Amino acid sequence: MVILLNKMYWRFFYKILSLIDPETAHNLIIKIIKNGFLPKIKTKSIPLKVMDIKFQNPVGLAAGFDKNAETINQIHKLGVGFLEVGTITVFPQEGNPKPRIFRLPEDKAIINRNGFNNDGLTLIKNRIKDFRKNNKRSNIKLGINIGPNKDSSDRIKDYNKLIHAFAKYADYLVINISSPNTPNLRKLHSDKNFKNLIISIKKEINKIKICPPILIKISPDLSNIELEKIIKEIVKHKLNGLIISNTTVKRNIKSKYKKETGGLSGEPLFKESTKVLITAKKILNDFGSHISIIATGGVYDGKSAYIKILCGADLIQLYTGLVYRGPFVVKNILDQLDRYRKRDNIKNWENVRGLAKSINQANKIVENGLNKKT
């Protein structure tokens, strides 16, 4: 696809895409990638080890972009270090009625209320199985994000079935309790429900011989007290990490779509999700825990990615940034991160992770450099 190769033409291609309904445009992009029409974009290698997994670089694609694991053979061409597929449910699911995705260009944001539309466990597992069989040397790491069916009578059982099915194939597994588009799903954050969920998951994990790291994907709309209770359980039960965060139901935006229900992602989510990241990092430090954090929400360039790292992120994910910045977004982030690395003389990202205690402080480091007084 020459169009995607040339930066100059991306704007033109994006203009065309933006005339099409967002979901149709998304499906078209998935087809382009899946059928191998995406040329390889050469990116900087920024290798790092997180959760004992070797990543080629810290930037990945967030869940929801490839819900059905259709692009796993090809997505490395974008330069990402990892892809998180899903959210996958036990049974295939249509999701909510369309239209259910809204572009908000003036806010550089998206509202979606998809409702876990996906091909279901069996079909997706076969795709991933094939990928594992035929791509033994693939460098891309694969996260598998799971959730319950909307009409499931036992949601915890759904998570356990999905853990059982995918443990063998995932580099890491994500328990998604934070989509605002499955009624009452977010109630799993509440103290008693969360405890029950974690205890049950732990029992399931203990039955499996090899289990990859398990992370919990949380909402950005939690109070500090709710966050602390969740982290306490995660640490107590020795789960491996957090994804901070899913989309928000808050609306600090201008768009005419602001009244549409669903989760808001993109630039307006940056501050919200980064605040939760900072608080989570502080709580983890207080508990003396070093579990990993994947930060997502409003990352679209090197600066926003560096801020996430300074505020405590081990890895970074994006989705909306890809929609607005195009296929070179990952390359640009990695180039810029590498420039910050050189400027600030960073030998190991661990040395700067969580260094900033506020977004303001992180901003100052990004603007002035690490060695200047912040």
Ligand SMILES: Cc1cc2nc3c(=O)[nH]c(=O)nc-3n(C[C@H](O)[C@H](O)[C@H](O)COP(=O)(O)O)c2cc1C
């Ligand atoms: C259209 C769309 C669909 C999404 N679907 C899922 C999903 O199925 N599961 C999930 O955990 N997150 C889903 N997300 C949330 C993203 O994974 C991510 O957490 C969020 O968009 C914040 O990142 P961003 O600002 O870079 O987009 C979706 C986001 C968008 C925009």
